Amino acid sequence: MISVLERCYNVLHGRRSSTVSSSSAVTLSSSTYCNSFLGKHIRRHIFDTVKFRVTKLDHNLYDIIWPSVKKLPKEVGFRDALEQDYPLGIVAPDIYAYTVFREFLDPIIKDYNYIDINQELLHPVTKFMEGDRYLVSEIDLDPQRKYVLSGTLNTTRNLADFELPKSLNHGQLELVERIITSVLLGKEVAKALYPLTSELEIEEKGSGTYYTMNEVLEDPSEAKLLLSNNGLLIPLWNIPDSERLHGSHWPYGRGVFISNGANLAVWVNVLDHLRIVTCSDKNHPGAIGQIFSRISRLMVVLDQNMKFIFDEKLGYLSSRPSAVGNTLQFKLTMRLPYLIKEPDNLKHLCAVRGLTHSRSTNTTDVVKLGNQQCLGITEQQCFEDITTAVANIIQLEKDLAMSNSLHIAAIFLNIFKKKKLAQSA
Template identity: 25%
Template structure:
């Protein structure tokens, strides 16, 4: 639970008189605030539920979460302009899902000689239809979502088959192994905590992974579901095929929240549309030192991060490189954009290694 339960009026005073550079502060003008302050979604979500974390953490970039799927429209006066600005889209029009022809993708291993890419990972977020997000979910809701998810996971076969490990009652031995495998998620992010992300912790939360540890599902971490495919090396096609097969198998048993303007809905407005993040851990010791490294990534619609996530540092010239755009393009287009960008990154790194310059 949030440490400090301020009223909406107190939250508004805190952010409106601050020098916060968040998108929420920018777009929640006094007139917008007055229009929205009394509105409530059918899930019971309020403006306070949406802005609380951003008001408690004034250095947040976005500063707003959706209390539930309806919040995006109920509080559209603030959400719509934030979504346009963050995702750099003029129109709120997201295309229908398209995962491409899995038998004819036109790409395979991005680094067949193993010279650059340590690992490849793709994840998507999904929300169960007809359930609120963390601020409006009850403990009973979380337990219901966990049960329906586990029932669906038990139907997975072949390389997708595995086991579910609930956080409640997890043994020290399993926790140690999860930590070593980098599978375990924790309740230590104060920004997410003040957005009600850890309410009733650890009830209704857990981790599924396949027997080969290449397909994972996080249950009720930040989003209802985080579905992940990953493996060592740069074989993007195998990672993508596994993710899509797993996702389609789960869709036979579960219904996910989807919006005609925004595509798939999740808790955070920065993760809408495809909700897809395709990434590689890549060794680029030369390019990463180049003065235009960040500019190069920006031009390729790529986002560079340290290997431990956003705001972390690189270790040994290894970076986490992923697609930056999630809205306004299809799933296969997002993966192809990442693929083309990573190929260019490898080309530039190779040139610097051999020639000493771009």
């Protein structure tokens, strides 16, 4: 494994090692997905410090960096999904990795979250709302539905008394599933998801439906279609070589809860114990306040009924090192026909506002924007930051559209003037 790690180091730095046999157990390729964050931070002295370490569950450095160095499956969309779900090119094979490999992981996580590498980490306590201020937020970034096509919000939690799902046995997977679903299918969650619904209606309809992972993966799958149509589907990594992500018992003990309105899903034991995804209304895709309010109300109930892993430095921990801290990840699909004409400028505009940016592969003027920072700030601050940043991007798009309209109007005015002059002559 040490020789494999040496090859990994060379791959991440764009070099090939001639001293290591190519018959090694793991085949590496310099053409694999190598993230710039990882290449920048895996320095020789750090690498030599951590390469001999293993966690309590016997995971080593390769188990963290493999997405950036291993040859990937050739399935369509696998690479894109991996880059979106794991933008840092690393995974946390267990919770202990954050402590055992702290010298390696902390600088990467800080850099990604715009935190000075020399700054001491201290994540603030949870703060979704101030009083009742965000219980029903009316903030809609695009009331006219001209720019925002859809909006989603993810958040992740792991139970304090259990290992991550990939390390659980059959009985433990069942127990975690039972603990979580008993809360999700209860009245408290129903009241949180539908605050304006009567007690009688809640009694009759409940909060939602739980589907096992086998029901989701079957073909055709009613649950999967429902999730996909509402933007609630996450990468499931249901591939032959999925043991590195899921462990040896996939898909047993996994599933997804879907709310009655199909606007919220809670994935259970898929990489993390809970991964909550909620989507904006199709008639109000820019209603970012509604999805934040929905998550806020749900998390109040979950926090009262379950205890989650929380690190005073890194906040809530996840199998995805890019989703620690408050773990909130907003994603807005937007149409920006004028800003997209200068893609490099748009990328810069997003970067300076703390937004992630990716192009849609289907259409030329559609982009996906999201918040990058979720560490070192409260949930409330995260919501306010992305609201301000996206509103600013929309205003820039409007300004460009107006400038273009004025330019076209000026051209037509000049044409008419020339025609009048020609006629008078």
